[in-house]
Amino acid sequence: MFARILKSGTFHDIVGYVTREFHDKSKYTPDTWRVIDSADILTLDYKRMVQSFEVAHGFMPDKENPAGHVSISFDNADAPRLTDEFMAQLAKEYMEGMGIRNTQYLVVRHLETDHPHFHIVYNRVDMDGKAINERNNYKRSDKVVKKIKDKYGLTYSPLKKKYEDMRPIFHEKISQAIYGCQSWEEFSRRLACAGIDVKFHNDRNTGKHIGVKFTDGDITMNGSKIDRTFTYRRLNNLFELNRKQGQNQPSAATVQPKVTVQYAPQKSSSLIEDVAAATIGAVGDLFQVGPGYDPQEEEFIRNMRKKKKKQIKPRF
Numbered sequence: 001m002f003a004r005i006l007k008s009g010t011f012h013d014i015v016g017y018v019t020r021e022f023h024d025k026s027k028y029t030p031d032t033w034r035v036i037d038s039a040d041i042l043t044l045d046y047k048r049m050v051q052s053f054e055v056a057h058g059f060m061p062d063k064e065n066p067a068g069h070v071s072i073s074f075d076n077a078d079a080p081r082l083t084d085e086f087m088a089q090l091a092k093e094y095m096e097g098m099g100i101r102n103t104q105y106l107v108v109r110h111l112e113t114d115h116p117h118f119h120i121v122y123n124r125v126d127m128d129g130k131a132i133n134e135r136n137n138y139k140r141s142d143k144v145v146k147k148i149k150d151k152y153g154l155t156y157s158p159l160k161k162k163y164e165d166m167r168p169i170f171h172e173k174i175s176q177a178i179y180g181c182q183s184w185e186e187f188s189r190r191l192a193c194a195g196i197d198v199k200f201h202n203d204r205n206t207g208k209h210i211g212v213k214f215t216d217g218d219i220t221m222n223g224s225k226i227d228r229t230f231t232y233r234r235l236n237n238l239f240e241l242n243r244k245q246g247q248n249q250p251s252a253a254t255v256q257p258k259v260t261v262q263y264a265p266q267k268s269s270s271l272i273e274d275v276a277a278a279t280i281g282a283v284g285d286l287f288q289v290g291p292g293y294d295p296q297e298e299e300f301i302r303n304m305r306k307k308k309k310k311q312i313k314p315r316f
Contacts, residue, residue: 001154003072003094003145005137008065008124011053015067018108018119021046028112036118037088037107040127049106053121056104059129068100068124068132070141073117075155082116084109090148091120097144099133102126138225166219170196170226174214178235182243187235200232 008014015021020028035043040056042048057066072094074082091107105122124132149156177190188198191214199220201211212223212232223230 001072001074001090001145001149002157002160003070003141005141006069006071008068010065011050011057011067014069014121015046015049015053015106018106018121019046019049032112033108033110035106036084036109037091038105040104041106043106053104053123056123056127057125060125060131063125063131066124068122068134070094070120071117072120073115075157076115077155079116087118091118093148094144095120095122097147098137098140102128103132163219163221166216167221167226170214170221174226174230178238180242182239182246184239187239
């Protein structure tokens with residue numbers, strides 16, 4: 001059993017979709033779908049269904065997209081158990097768990113696909129003229145579905161399990177990639193190295209990015225489904241904040257190591273000896289810069305110091 005909360009809309013559009021009103025009538029014949037349950041809806045035909053919903057919508061006419069829409073599908077292993085009556089019972093328990101109460105609804109079963117599934121269309125305005133509480137719908141839906149599956153021993157879909165198993169993996173990789181990140185380009189490059197591609201939802205009218213999703217080539221998830229902090233808006237705000245912080249920090253000046261040449265000419269030394277001592281001192285200090293230790297360098301310095309002690313006889 002797997003529930004998908006679909007985009008809300010008008011009763012005209014969503015009831016039309018679930019009853020195949022706008023589909024090819026030669027392919028989607030009346031025997032490819034049927035109403036298996038309803039409440040306060042005239043189900044004689046498409047027009048009466050829409051009119052029934054619109055009556056209650058009149059209690060709150062300013063409510064945009066008043067039609068809620070949920071698709072619930074099942075693993076083929078459960079098909080022999082899925083009578084219309086059992087599906088209708090599952091729909092009621094799902095709506096009860098989601099707080100969809102005291103409102104009109106329609107449950108339509110589709111029969112033309114390989115996997116068993118049904119659609120719930122409900123009025124987001126209840127019979128008292130109040131809006132249905134739909135806060136945290138996605139998280140609540142996951143909990144409700146799991147409770148129902150465990151109650152009736154329904155099959156955990158392999159795809160659904162794989163989806164759930166990948167969620168924490170996506171979360172970890174995205175959390176690592178956003179650390180100190182200042183742009184979407186940088187973020188995308190980091191995730192690409194982790195085997196995840198970044199894709200965007202664009203506004204149809206403006207073409208601007210309004211959503212983000214992530215895919216590993218097999219599983220694709222919206223950012224909000226992984227974590228509410230991974231929405232496009234919140235990630236974009238985070239990258240902008242990181243850019244501002246980076247611009248406000250003064251760049252650290254590169255510190256160059258200092259090499260000090262020190263020598264104290266002796267009274268008995270000649271000009272050549274003085275030059276040799278200065279050269280050896282400089283070479284020794286150069287190789288002493290930094291914490292590293294190199295045996296070959298130490299041997300070189302010792303040899304040079306031995307030569308320093310030898311008497312240098314000037315040529316005339």
